[in-house]
Amino acid sequence: MGVLALSDLAIAYGGETVVHGLSLDVSEGELLSLLGPSGAGKTTILKAVAGLLPPARGDIRIDGRTVRGLPPEKRSAVMVFQNPLLFPFMNVAQNIGFGLRMQGVAPDEARRRIRDILELTRLSGLEGRRVNEISGGQQQRVALARALVLKPSILLLDEPLSNLDANLRQQMRDLIQDIQSETRVTTLLVTHDQSEALMISHRIGLLLSGRLRQVGTPKDLYHRPVDRDVAEFFGGCNFFTGRIRQGVFGCELGSFPAPGISANGQHLTATIRPEDILIGADSDYPISGRVRRASFEGAATRLWVDCDAVSLVVLTPRSDLAPGRPVRLRLPVEKIRIFPPKKESASADVNQPSP
């Protein structure tokens, strides 16, 4: 079991409402990331689910039952904090066994479960160590093991990778993914790192200034953002406005068929990701421009291209285009994303008519 449902949740912290009207369902066995900049109220949501912070409004249901008024120890949602918070007066095995001891699990049973979880989190052999004798990555894994050993319905992970350096971060990410798919524990994870969220999650909920802006698969959020803010959060930087006439989106960069959009005559904003813009030479590339700035990023080069009316950012594998060079560009119509008008929430892909 492990189904989490948040409905119309509002959370106040220090006299200020930091989370507004949040509704979100996490289904069984799913790993959902709450993504958002620091201070977006992500951690407070985890604390509310864990029972450490009472919500100002709304309901939290775990496995179909409301947990309103239930103290943290009575909820089957276990939170792993950003810091490992290992008890310094206990060794590794005692730390992992803490929750079992609190629940009064028989010592034999507890020993067996601790041994299993040590193996799962690749900590075997460290059980007798003091917690200040192990590395930061190992401490993080002990903190994870300490929660997993309780077999919670819902696992809450608060920025589990942010205290680790790049190398360890990848290992830990792989480990979380492996463990999650092996144990199928329903996981709500919080992160501010979009690439981390894209890599690890089944679904992502993007939280901007306390509001849930879009929920969907990583590909949904990356390729089909619902609005400009979501696109910007994922590094989108090319925005242009135009008008729909008879199913065609007309803007400074040309006319693009937009069959799915009914908003006739309205001004709409569209975007295209920098890596989707193609550079060429012939007449298939109708937009001409001049490179203003080039920044070599290793695998790709980022170009700022001034066109007649607008300026576009292009990410290209070509590294030979120096500032001042004239270039010709093409915007593949299937890659253009026109944001639906504000009132409608329907998705509006150029080539994928909304149902």
Added chain:
Amino acid sequence: MKRQLFGGVVAAAVLLPFVPLGLWAFSHRWYFPQVLPEQWGLRAWGYVFGTAGTQLTDALVQSVLVATATAALSVAGGVPAGRALGLYHFRGKDLLSMVLMLPILVPALCVAMGLHLWMLKLGIAASFVGVVLIHLTACLPYAVFVMWGVFSNYNLEFEHQARSLGASSVQVAFQVMIPLTFPGIVVAALFSFLLSWSQYLSTLIIGGGKVVTLPILLFALMGSGDRPVAAAVSIVFVIPALAALAASARYLGSRRMMGTW
């Protein structure tokens, strides 16, 4: 090398004052121009353990009981008070810290004389309870201050983590908070114990000669002008205090006290 030298100097500074005490305690005849006693002997110890033996044992037991009770109550009050002061902001916190300082600032004589009247009315003057209470006026503020310091560096998230792992609030207090602050608790207890151990004036006023602790007996014996005996009693007086210090030495030092271990 440098560390050893430093340690040696500290040890010498602590132990050197005990040298004349030891010399006096084991001397038989020692008059002015002589650097060392002319005649060594165990007369003082014979008196301390023989003639005054039962008196001394009674006083020792009384002192240990009073100091232990005072230390226990200081900690029992100091932990919750220090936690409130260290973790939470509330109105009147500055005023409260000044009130806590008062028993330290106001001469012990005034405190004891003033409270003596109340204790007489309540019928606890000249009793064990009265003496413990008057010792608490001096010891409790120290315990509160020590625990205040400990809790201002305390990470409440440990408790949140424990709750989320299934610990009830009572379990959190005993299985997480006390172990985390244990070094600080030991220091607070030690301070209180030593402070109570060396109380003379307040014990004399409130105890009224009925509660005879070691300092009361010590002053009485010193008054007789018998230096070897006074020295021997002093050594008996100091040993339990040193033992308490030695037992808690591994918890001393700021790093340990701040709960970081």
